[in-house]
Amino acid sequence: MFLINCPYCGERDQSEFSAGGEAHILRPKQPTELSDDQWAEYLFMRKNIKGVQFERWNHAHGCRKWFNMIRDTSNDKIHAVYKMGEKPPLK
Amino acid sequence: MKNKYSIFSLIKNAFSYHENWQRAWRDPEPKKEYDAIIIGGGGHGLATAFYLAKKHNMTNIAVVEKGWIGGGNTGRNTTIIRSNYLWDASAGLYDHALKIWEGLSQELNYNVMFSQRGVMNLAHNLQDVRDLKRRTHANRLNGIDAVWLNTEEVKEFCPIINTSPDIRYPVLGGTLQRRAGTARHDAVAWGYARGADAMGVDIIQNCEVKGIKRNGDSVEGIETTKGFIKTKKIGVVAAGHSSVIANMVDLKLPLESKPLQALVSEPVKPIIDTVVMSNAVHAYVSQSDKGELVIGAGTDAYVSYTQRGSHDVVEGTLKAILELYPIFSRMKMLRQWGGIVDICPDASPIISKTHIKGLYFNCGWGTGGFKATPGSGDLFAHTIANDEPHKLNADFNINRFVSGDLVDEHGAAAVAH
Numbered sequence: 001m002f003l004i005n006c007p008y009c010g011e012r013d014q015s016e017f018s019a020g021g022e023a024h025i026l027r028p029k030q031p032t033e034l035s036d037d038q039w040a041e042y043l044f045m046r047k048n049i050k051g052v053q054f055e056r057w058n059h060a061h062g063c064r065k066w067f068n069m070i071r072d073t074s075n076d077k078i079h080a081v082y083k084m085g086e087k088p089p090l091k
Numbered sequence: 092m093k094n095k096y097s098i099f100s101l102i103k104n105a106f107s108y109h110e111n112w113q114r115a116w117r118d119p120e121p122k123k124e125y126d127a128i129i130i131g132g133g134g135h136g137l138a139t140a141f142y143l144a145k146k147h148n149m150t151n152i153a154v155v156e157k158g159w160i161g162g163g164n165t166g167r168n169t170t171i172i173r174s175n176y177l178w179d180a181s182a183g184l185y186d187h188a189l190k191i192w193e194g195l196s197q198e199l200n201y202n203v204m205f206s207q208r209g210v211m212n213l214a215h216n217l218q219d220v221r222d223l224k225r226r227t228h229a230n231r232l233n234g235i236d237a238v239w240l241n242t243e244e245v246k247e248f249c250p251i252i253n254t255s256p257d258i259r260y261p262v263l264g265g266t267l268q269r270r271a272g273t274a275r276h277d278a279v280a281w282g283y284a285r286g287a288d289a290m291g292v293d294i295i296q297n298c299e300v301k302g303i304k305r306n307g308d309s310v311e312g313i314e315t316t317k318g319f320i321k322t323k324k325i326g327v328v329a330a331g332h333s334s335v336i337a338n339m340v341d342l343k344l345p346l347e348s349k350p351l352q353a354l355v356s357e358p359v360k361p362i363i364d365t366v367v368m369s370n371a372v373h374a375y376v377s378q379s380d381k382g383e384l385v386i387g388a389g390t391d392a393y394v395s396y397t398q399r400g401s402h403d404v405v406e407g408t409l410k411a412i413l414e415l416y417p418i419f420s421r422m423k424m425l426r427q428w429g430g431i432v433d434i435c436p437d438a439s440p441i442i443s444k445t446h447i448k449g450l451y452f453n454c455g456w457g458t459g460g461f462k463a464t465p466g467s468g469d470l471f472a473h474t475i476a477n478d479e480p481h482k483l484n485a486d487f488n489i490n491r492f493v494s495g496d497l498v499d500e501h502g503a504a505a506v507a508h
Contacts, residue, residue, distance in 0.1 A: 003403040015403040021347065033280040044345035044436050048334035050396045073348075074396050087295035 020056030132156025138468020161280030167430035173271030188466025201282030331431025358382030
């Protein structure tokens with residue numbers, strides 16, 4: 001439970017948002033060329049990091065826009081919020 | 092040699108004011124090398140060690156635990172035990188566990204307070220009715236006891252449920268597994284720890300794993316806060332922290348770790364003598380032997396290792412509880428907590444070898460691992476000792492996410508995630 005600074009609406013309660021999981025997983029460019037292993041990697045395998053993680057969020061009960069967020073999953077502290085397509089402000 | 096717990100030992104110790112009970116398990120320093128090491132001293136890890144020693148004669152083994160045994164999800168769950176899962180693979184897995192539960196107190200010489208008070212799952216809409224009836228039939232084909240109850244029979248079985256047709260999600264019926272029930276969660280960890288210790292297993296607490304040493308494709312040992320320990324076989328049973336261990340060897344798992352919450356009320360006189368779960372409105376409740384209502388809430392939708400959970404999740408659960416049980420409206424909740432559950436995309440566990448020789452994972456139990464503790468330990472011990480799965484856990488291998496042969500149990504998982 002925390003506050004999220006939506007890049008479009010400003011600071012709102014986390015309950016207004018829905019989490020979209022790990023960010024920067026690229027959709028396969030040529031799905032027909034993919035092996036089963038590559039599909040499994042794309043669909044299911046996750047880093048699930050304890051610590052600083054890059055993730056996608058959606059302001060579901062607000063502007064309904066997607067954006068990215070850098071959050072420490074060990075204490076729910078948010079380090080940065082940035083729009084889709086933008087470069088992450090932290091490495 | 093452990094003294095046997097019995098009515099006589101109780102009387103004998105009463106004369107010395109219960110001050111001379113034998114230690115239930117030792118507190119050893121780690122040896123330099125073990126035949127196998129289990130990472131994670133929860134119920135599943137301790138059960139694995141117990142069955143490795145008991146059934147496979149592997150007694151030169153250790154369980155390493157970063158905190159205290161049973162201090163993670165083993166001590167945080169709502170203690171529900173049942174086996175009414177849909178698919179054949181799951182039915183085999185969970186009923187194997189339930190059968191061990193039925194004799195566990197005798198096997199361990201430790202009262203795990205297993206109480207077969209029944210578990211009832213409610214249906215609130217037409218699709219629930221269809222799904223639950225289908226599951227009842229599937230259960231019975233697999234030899235698992237299950238009956239369908241209509242609304243009146245639900246009311247008769249648990250009179251405090253509000254079965255009025257004018258509530259937001261009316262009760263249209265439910266399933267009942269009478270062999271299901273609850274057990275004392277701490278006792279399960281302590282009983283397995285005591286039993287494993289008696290056979291020579293070292294239980295090393297406050298020992299966090301910091302790294303896994305590899306030599307090519309096989310494991311050589313673990314780096315811990317108590318130094319390096321050599322071993323050729325490592326069984327990881329780290330629940331919510333499974334990915335943390337997996338990341339040490341660059342192994343990716345199909346898991347997401349999320350907080351799952353539970354809460355208990357002030358103690359009251361016996362009012363509910365069974366376990367009632369509702370998947371659709373997400374509320375389940377039972378009553379502990381102390382008289383507290385034990386209520387399970389849902390998971391947060393985001394990855395977090397905080398062991399807290401969000402307030403709105405608890406609020407949603409309590410709204411549903413109050414609608415279904417208006418009698419609880421003045422109850423005060425005393426404690427709330429969160430545990431970190433590792434959730435698989437198909438809501439089924441992984442009990443499997445990995446591509447790294449000597450490294451085994453038992454994870455992905457998500458929101459429902461407690462019920463499987465004895466079976467999980469037994470099958471994981473078999474997998475580690477023989478370097479191949481038992482037929483009951485063969486379907487729960489890690490390669491199912493590549494082959495697509497998933498065991499989708501979202502319907503039976505009872506906690507929406």
